[in-house]
Amino acid sequence: MSKNEYQERADQVWAWLNQWMSSVFAAVSLGTLSVNGVGRLVQRQVVFASLALEQNPPEMPERFVPIHPSGMDVDFPVARSPSEESELLAVMRDVADRWKRLQGDAVVCTRHGLALLDAMASGVGLAFEDESESIVSLPQYLRTQVALQWAQEDGNVQLVYGDLSGIQKYIFRTAYSGKGVAKKLRARSFQILLLTRLVARFLCQETKGSDLQILMSAGGVFYVLLSPSVTIETLRNPIDTYLFSEFAGELALYTGTVIDTTIEMERSFSRLAQEAIQRAREEKEHPYMQQLQSHGHWEKDRMIRTQTGTTPRCAHCQRNPIREAERHVSEEERLCETCRALEELGKRLPHIHWISFSREPKGDFQFGVLGSVSLHETRPSVMEEDWFAINRPPDCLETDTIFWMNHYVPTYQRKPLSFSDIAGKEPLGYFKADVDHMGLMFAFGFSDDNRSTTSLQEYLALSETLDRFFTHHLQVLLEKEFPMVYSVFSGGDDVYLVGQASEVIQLATRLHDDFLRYTGSHPELSLSAGVAFVKPKQPLFKVTHDVESYLELAKEQPASSRRTRQMGGRNQVSVRGIPLEWDEWKRLLDMAQQVVNFLAEGTLSSNMWYRIMELVHSVVRRGNGTVSLQDGRTYEIFPKLDYEWRRNATESRHQPMVEWFRTLLALPDSDAVWIMENWKVLELFVKLISVRRLTQRQERGTFHG
Numbered sequence: 173m174s175k176n177e178y179q180e181r182a183d184q185v186w187a188w189l190n191q192w193m194s195s196v197f198a199a200v201s202l203g204t205l206s207v208n209g210v211g212r213l214v215q216r217q218v219v220f221a222s223l224a225l226e227q228n229p230p231e232m233p234e235r236f237v238p239i240h241p242s243g244m245d246v247d248f249p250v251a252r253s254p255s256e257e258s259e260l261l262a263v264m265r266d267v268a269d270r271w272k273r274l275q276g277d278a279v280v281c282t283r284h285g286l287a288l289l290d291a292m293a294s295g296v297g298l299a300f301e302d303e304s305e306s307i308v309s310l311p312q313y314l315r316t317q318v319a320l321q322w323a324q325e326d327g328n329v330q331l332v333y334g335d336l337s338g339i340q341k342y343i344f345r346t347a348y349s350g351k352g353v354a355k356k357l358r359a360r361s362f363q364i365l366l367l368t369r370l371v372a373r374f375l376c377q378e379t380k381g382s383d384l385q386i387l388m389s390a391g392g393v394f395y396v397l398l399s400p401s402v403t404i405e406t407l408r409n410p411i412d413t414y415l416f417s418e419f420a421g422e423l424a425l426y427t428g429t430v431i432d433t434t435i436e437m438e439r440s441f442s443r444l445a446q447e448a449i450q451r452a453r454e455e456k457e458h459p460y461m462q463q464l465q466s467h468g469h470w471e472k473d474r475m476i477r478t479q480t481g482t483t484p485r486c487a488h489c490q491r492n493p494i495r496e497a498e499r500h501v502s503e504e505e506r507l508c509e510t511c512r513a514l515e516e517l518g519k520r521l522p523h524i525h526w527i528s529f530s531r532e533p534k535g536d537f538q539f540g541v542l543g544s545v546s547l548h549e550t551r552p553s554v555m556e557e558d559w560f561a562i563n564r565p566p567d568c569l570e571t572d573t574i575f576w577m578n579h580y581v582p583t584y585q586r587k588p589l590s591f592s593d594i595a596g597k598e599p600l601g602y603f604k605a606d607v608d609h610m611g612l613m614f615a616f617g618f619s620d621d622n623r624s625t626t627s628l629q630e631y632l633a634l635s636e637t638l639d640r641f642f643t644h645h646l647q648v649l650l651e652k653e654f655p656m657v658y659s660v661f662s663g664g665d666d667v668y669l670v671g672q673a674s675e676v677i678q679l680a681t682r683l684h685d686d687f688l689r690y691t692g693s694h695p696e697l698s699l700s701a702g703v704a705f706v707k708p709k710q711p712l713f714k715v716t717h718d719v720e721s722y723l724e725l726a727k728e729q730p731a732s733s734r735r736t737r738q739m740g741g742r743n744q745v746s747v748r749g750i751p752l753e754w755d756e757w758k759r760l761l762d763m764a765q766q767v768v769n770f771l772a773e774g775t776l777s778s779n780m781w782y783r784i785m786e787l788v789h790s791v792v793r794r795g796n797g798t799v800s801l802q803d804g805r806t807y808e809i810f811p812k813l814d815y816e817w818r819r820n821a822t823e824s825r826h827q828p829m830v831e832w833f834r835t836l837l838a839l840p841d842s843d844a845v846w847i848m849e850n851w852k853v854l855e856l857f858v859k860l861i862s863v864r865r866l867t868q869r870q871e872r873g874t875f876h877g
């Protein structure tokens with residue numbers, strides 16, 4: 173596409189969008205929600221409502237997106253509005269008023285128009301008049317139509333799937349040297365987010381297209397629509413060269429493409445996406461083919477990275493030479509260009525609300541041929557095409573395009589706290605979680621008797637709705653209620669957090685509760701999580717490995733209580749390697765809290781608690797680390813405990829505590845038996861109690877140094 177063709181395409185797309193909206197506004201001004209030749213505007217159901225893997229899914233109550241978006245947090249599902257029609261008309265009249273005032277060239281108007289719909293009409297659905305009878309989100313429908321129209325030639329489009337591989341290793345390599353990890357870790361995962369976006373933008377811009385063609389871009393993965401005449405291989409060369417020189421082969425881009433009609437792209441997106449992913453995988457089998465092989469010859473000198481001679485290595489990444497200016501700095505603090513920039517990024521990240529992308533190297537952070545990025549705390553006075561607001565800040569307008577992300581990290585006097593400061597006197601809690609069965613959901617979650625694929629609108633609705641939970645909602649939650657939790661990364665359908673143990677314990681429960689509420693307690697959507705507690709000085713890459721294996725365990729190994737019910741893994745939380753059902757985890761927490769309360773009140777003395785633990789330990793010791801419920805002697809502790817109460821808890825103030833323990837111990841289905849059934853659960857119980865006791869003693873919110 174030439175420059176003129178670009179302008180022509182921009183004008184066409186805007187003319188179409190403006191015309192389409194005008195017919196909606198015309199209908200609305202006549203007081204009707206039916207738009208001729210298109211369909212009818214309705215309050216839309218949440219995307220989860222039409223999601224089902226089973227043939228005969230259980231009936232779910234209807235759940236709708238609120239007609240008036242809150243803007244401050246994600247919208248949780250509500251019942252259908254009793255005054256649906258008048259509310260929808262009011263919302264669309266407001267949109268019409270704002271739409272009239274859109275200003276700028278065709279590209280700016282298109283961007284602002286789409287942003288306006290996202291901000292004001294996210295609860296509005298479009299019910300088609302055709303036989304499909306499907307309902308889609310109005311803002312999202314128009315966004316995908318714009319992308320398709322920008323990219324299409326003669327009714328065909330090319331889907332490009334991109335995957336940056338090596339991300340995990342790249343992000344966590346930072347942890348090899350402990351100092352200042354907190355400052356750089358989030359910066360690294362943010363850098364990946366930006367890099368992904370920049371690669372997607374580069375593909376669009378190099379083909380004289382627009383970033384409106386980006387369907388999705390998250391940490392390391394993107395989908396872009398391009399013209400079918402574009403050959404991706406030519407576009408890849410400068411990107412691969414940049415990645416190779418900047419990341420020394422640690423990060424690599426793989427792409428897969430597929431060409432089809434715009435109609436098929438909309439209708440069978442999941443099938444085409446799967447094909448593109450498969451092609452990217454095939455490329456992965458032969459890494460750096462393109463990079464190293466030019467004109468059929470291997471370029472030998474490219475395979476050997478230039479050595480840096482006698483220049484000292486960076487103390488942080490231990491790979492790059494240090495900056496010339498840092499020669500006088502002490503050895504353990506000398507950084508390379510990249511690590512110094514990342515440190516700067518890490519310091520500013522918690523405070524930024526605006527972000528801009530440029531192809532020129534004029535921004536704060538450079539990405540070679542891909543361009544640069546600038547970060548700002550307030551809304552810039554001159555808005556260019558490539559500005560984004562992060563999570564709808566207070567100085568944001570309805571026409572600003574939003575970049576959703578969770579960039580929360582604990583700070584003190586605007587500086588990110590170190591992991592030791594975050595922990596305080598407690599251990600550090602590590603929490604890693606993701607949504608179960610997501611691959612299956614995207615591929616088959618919307619299938620029915622007539623089709624076995626997921627449409628473009630459904631695919632994006634599901635991925636964006638989940639992403640909003642792990643970006644926007646989590647950001648709000650951490651800011652308001654869990655200030656001592658650090659986001660390593662969160663978005664898409666997964667999350668990795670590090671924080672003060674007591675807050676991480678609470679957050680695990682809260683996040684699970686919110687997830688249920690957000691998905692309308694969908695019977696087939698669930699969350700699995702791994703939790704670890706460690707001392708702050710432990711190397712991050714090791715703990716990350718542990719907490720990942722716990723998450724794996726939560727997905728693979730059923731809790732002991734599930735075995736008799738012949739259930740598998742998933743929808744569980746695995747704490748220190750013990751898989752538990754979410755309800756069991758909550759029950760255990762409640763019990764631990766109760767014991768802590770008794771200890772704090774003094775109705776349970778430390779001595780008495782010590783003797784109880786001794787009794788239990790004696791049972792465990794006899795069983796060589798396991799508790800056998802077949803062994804009759806196991807039950808001897810019950811009368812012994814009862815004797816303990818009779819002798820030492822005789823005053824009336826002891827009564828609630830004694831009652832509580834008697835209920836806990838009531839046979840045959842006692843919680844005590846469940847706790848003892850697995851020695852490790854008991855260990856966890858004691859651990860939770862000790863963390864809770866620490867929390868109660870700790871003076872919170874003060875930091876020195």
Ligand SMILES: [Zn+2]
Pocket residue numbers: 486487488489490491492507508509510511512
């Ligand atoms: Zn470095």
